[in-house]
Amino acid sequence: MESSFKFTRHLHNGDPLTSRTVNAPPGRPQGGQPPFTWKESAIDALEYDGATAIRSWDLPTVFWFLEGYNGWGYRTGLGRDTTPPCRSAYIYSGTNHYIKGKYVSDGVFDPNAVSAQVGCMAQLKELENRGLIRLSPSAIEDDPNQVGSVASWQNILNGCGYFPVLTICGEMDEETVSMTKKFQKDLGLEETGKVDLITWRAGLNHAKLPGWSNITPIVVGHGAIIEPRTVxxxxxxxxxxxxxxxxxxxxxxxxxxxxxxxxxxxxxxxxxxxxxxxxxxxxxxxxxxxxxxxxxxxxxxxxxxxxxxxxxxxxxxxxxxxxxxxxxxxxxxxxxxxxxxxxxxxxxxxxxxxxxxxxxxxxxxxxxxxxxxxxxxxxxxxxxx
Structure with a gap:
């Protein structure tokens, strides 16, 4: 969005990668020497805006971060006062959730302007349609070919009848690592305390307690493996x-x-x-x-x-x-x-x-x-x- 789909521009603001940024934020990236690769600039932009400190990338967090990145004017400013209230063009343009209305410059909202850009969520949805990413609005994680979230794994261990019951905190704490090792030992798996695909499948296929539900809050983003927390x-x-x-x-x-x-x-x-x-x-x-x-x-x-x-x-x-x-x-x-x-x-x-x-x-x-x-x-x- 910020670089207008051009991989020769900084993700920060669209300035050319041949030098550090001039427009806000200026002087980015601070490390290294130009010309920068698009990946180098993109990593710097995500770090600069605090994305690397976010540990949960469920859909609500994705929506929240992207709209906050662009600005809250559609919720708190002039965009809120249209009839019906205008949804953020930055998020929804290109979908059936957006008709018109956008900020044409800083602090200037035009209720009749139509965004020519494709919104962030429309882009992410297309990536999902192509099978490149997975957006999971459901709180059910039962894919045997994809390790799910820590919260789901904690829920699975509880459903398998292991005691003491784990608090579903969404983090691979000492109690969860210890319980994972016990589960692996009971099933003859390597006792690593890590949830690889073999362990994940074993948990999905294990008999569950009566009344157990597989509906669990998605707390931690998907990955190839669930690791214990670092020091x-x-x-x-x-x-x-x-x-x-x-x-x-x-x-x-x-x-x-x-x-x-x-x-x-x-x-x-x-x-x-x-x-x-x-x-x-x-x-x-x-x-x-x-x-x-x-x-x-x-x-x-x-x-x-x-x-x-x-x-x-x-x-x-x-x-x-x-x-x-x-x-x-x-x-x-x-x-x-x-x-x-x-x-x-x-x-x-x-x-x-x-x-x-x-x-x-x-x-x-x-x-x-x-x-x-x-x-x-x-x-x-x-x-x-």
Missing amino acids: TQKLYNFYSKPNNYDKVYADVMRWYGTTTNACVAFVTSALRLSGYTIPKEDHGYGNISLNTSALSHYLQDEKGWEKSTNVNDLLPGDVVLTVGGQFGQDRDGVLIPNHVYMFAGWSDRANHIAWVIDNQGKYRHTRHTNAIPGGKSAFAYFLRA
Whole structure:
């Protein structure tokens, strides 16, 4: 839509791929060098607009994201006041749900203008008609050739009579992984805790309890395999809840006693409380639970966490280390990072303002990731597992 079906244009706004974008948002992509491929630009556009942080791509979410991407004027602005109310041309043009009415420029709505573009949902429906994608408005997932959602798998395990009954949370939590392994063991399958196609089919074909229903909310998008949650995903799911932040605070106060210079204490307590073991001992670079350099080396050298210096690749749950200088150098002569925090999403991506959770605010607060005179330490790199 934004690039008018031209693969020589940025998905952001239709600017040519031969240079960074000029129109809003300007200067994209920030990494790499032009000319860009359409795929590189498209990935940057999706990351910029927060699509990569969305874990559920059921139909309501797809509608919500696409209309929000274009703007809510058809629901909250002049488009709402037509008779009958005009549906978003960006979504519905080219379908029997759209007749006329569109925004011809920013803030200017023409009730008689007819969109010449084919709307997003019309495009997606055509892709489904061609068998290239699957849009499932139904909450029944019983295709033996397609692994369904985590929520459906949890419902299937419950229907098979496994106990304790799983909460259908739509996430591959520890209880679901453990129950999946038990199911696989009972049926003589490889005990991986992952739901591959063989496991999925076995679940579909297994006898169910009387009265069981296969109608389940579709929570997680379809894929070839259902994987257990990663460490940093689990950290985000735990630490991003206010009541769990209170638990972290209480834990730090119990074993460390202060919030001053306690950024590592907060992150490591959050990791422990989310189920990941972090020792409170010296690593050669200092105490792993109190020293940023020690924590960074431990996670990379002994736990295999991946390091990236690309701020544009940040995902919720990533552990961010800032530039150093405040606490001197480590034993290798490298500046010890001044601060560590958990990235919790973008507040204003264009201006590099992130949501973070650490010891410096009462729960979640904003922080610039780049260097600002008189501001807090800038982003240096993040760790992910």
